[in-house]
């Protein structure tokens with residue numbers, strides 16, 4: 116039977132507050148002691164003594180079997196297959212790194228561990244043979260412990276030693292303010308409890324005595340939510356406050372330093388030093404001027420003038436120094452900022468001096484990682500900071516700011532708390548089934564559907580958000596002289612491209628950027644495609660085709676006055692072959708057709724193909740091209756819905772999502788082009804400027820997993836599976852939601868997220 120163990124996934128039970136408390140598992144005894152016959156004298160004994168064990172459920176879905184495992188003695192019981200009490204593998208020994216962790220455990224947890232041990236000793240039957248069970252919980256942690264009760268940020272939890280061992284990764288080895296758990300059910304993901312977050316963004320700083328500061332000359336120095344909310348010359352007394360008062364997860368980490376203003380040649384460069392030793396390291400480099408020359412005790416949120424020196428007291432720069440003591444800083448650690456002269460040399464020399472004085476160069480995103488670990492930001496907010504710094508348009512910055520102010524976190528926290536409520540109800544049914552009314556299944560389904568709808572709504576922001584972040588590469592192709600370069604100039608409102616009436620004017624790929632509904636668009640003007648004996652033009656044509664192949668969206672321009680020609684068909688065939696999806700199609704992106712020179716089009720009076728009832732001088736016009744094509748209306752007035760489509764070959768109709776009529780020389784039809792582009796890119800709402808926060812790819816992926824878990828839950832309910840299966844799916848949904856805000860996140864996810872940051876952020 117021992118072979119079956121490998122298939123069984125131990126799943127610690129989560130309560131509404133995160134983790135099930137030991138007490139609620141064994142209400143009869145109030146003890147985790149394993150009073151049953153752990154030798155396996157009979158599976159029945161194990162079941163009847165269920166309340167005296169701390170039973171946890173372990174599901175083997177492959178055989179649809181419900182198993183129980185005791186978190187104390189590790190006995191397994193399978194009702195269908197009989198007892199399997201010996202079938203347990205000793206958990207791995209806890210690493211030495213557990214000891215500092217234990218030292219930080221609250222007295223409450225230690226007290227509990229002792230009382231547990233006492234109860235365990237009292238209740239242990241003589242027949243018990245597992246030597247590991249003779250050990251106290253603390254010593255279990257040093258050897259091979261069955262379980263450990265720990266007070267994680269106020270919630271009493273049962274932690275499997277394997278999980279506990281994983282908790283003790285150096286980065287997360289401290290308890291407060293973010294307690295970190297590892298959930299075996301999720302394959303070892305780290306659980307960061309945000310409810311132990313005393314310094315959440317939005318709520319501002321932790322109220323301190325400094326909050327009454329008069330704020331003379333106040334002005335935010337750190338626009339990213341740093342706690343530097345006032346540059347205050349008054350004696351605040353905060354320097355007297357020790358950071359040991361504040362529960363910092365990163366308290367024992369190195370003190371880090373970096374130039375946070377990048378490598379630009381501005382007039383000021385800022386070096387940030389963060390960590391427990393920040394003030395003492397800074398004071399080895401900083402020499403205060405004026406009346407502080409003879410004695411200096413740095414006060415929080417105050418600016419000091421002075422000089423920076425190296426180890427030999429050689430002058431490096433004149434600087435301003437700002438001290439922001441914990442927790443009122445960006446990282447919630449003690450932070451000191453040196454404002455040096457810009458230009459690279461000064462800041463580099465001061466930074467080198469700080470490193471010689473004991474600081475370590477910060478890794479990319481390390482300041483923000485510390486802010487996250489210390490509960491200053493949730494993970495979505497941390498990502499929003501990276502997006503804000505990298506925003507290429509105002510709309511992208513607005514969206515990132517909305518995320519920074521808690522947009523994503525609030526939405527996901529709401530969904531998560533609804534899942535937790537459901538889980539609490541289901542868990543209660545598992546424990547106190549006889550005392551509670553039966554589950555209202557239709558109501559349960561409605562609530563699950565409601566959560567799914569919420570997830571879908573959140574996911575709908577992903578496409579637009581991704582566009583705002585990454586932008587679009589748009590290639591303009593077509594035959595010579597149709598007005599490609601003119602269109603680029605009109606659209607970007609510039610004279611970027613040379614325009615002449617000579618066919619073949621543009622020889623190389625030309626790039627220009629613009630913002631379309633906040634989406635950063637890189638426009639590529641290309642050489643007109645035609646057969647040519649000119650070697651330079653031939654290379655240009657090859658480059659045009661290469662640009663079309665690589666672009667997200669290809670805009671093919673035709674002469675709107677003459678309409679589609681055989682040369683256009685040749686170009687179309689060269690790029691799209693037998694149409695999108697065919698083996699001869701080279702273009703990977705989406706396609707849009709622009710009929711330029713609309714001002715030269717002679718309005719048709721008959722109702723034949725190509726006729727138009729719209730005034731050629733109207734603002735802009737657009738036509739649908741065939742049943743399968745999206746119908747793009749001109750954005751301006753004067754658009755006739757009855758306007759006939761531009762006559763196109765069938766294949767072209769199916770390829771181009773829309774046709775937009777423009778006049779580059781009269782700058783008309785550009786709004787319709789904007790709208791068509793955004794619609795094609797999947798974010799039509801951006802055309803009206805309506806965009807607040809959005810989820811990024813990582814968050815969207817976690818939301819999709821959560822949605823899938825809820826779908827499995829609905830299936831389990833429909834199939835009338837045991838309640839345990841329901842809770843497993845619900846927990847999977849919860850875990851995935853927790854990954855979005857960082858409440859439950861694996862270390863590798865954090866590494867990936869923060870490695871995308873630039874150095875100094």
Ligand SMILES: Nc1nc2c(ncn2[C@@H]2O[C@H](COP(=O)(O)OP(=O)(O)OP(=O)(O)O)[C@@H](O)[C@H]2O)c(=O)[nH]1
Nearest residue numbers: 595596597598599600601619620621643712779780
């Ligand atoms: N009336 C009118 N003329 C236009 C319009 N757009 C471009 N033209 C003219 O058409 C001629 C060619 O314009 P370009 O923008 O150089 O055309 P192109 O497609 O870039 O040509 P190549 O670089 O040779 O491939 C110029 O004389 C423009 O002034 C338009 O919308 N209306």
Ligand SMILES: [Mg+2]
Nearest residue numbers: 599600620621
């Ligand atoms: Mg050109």
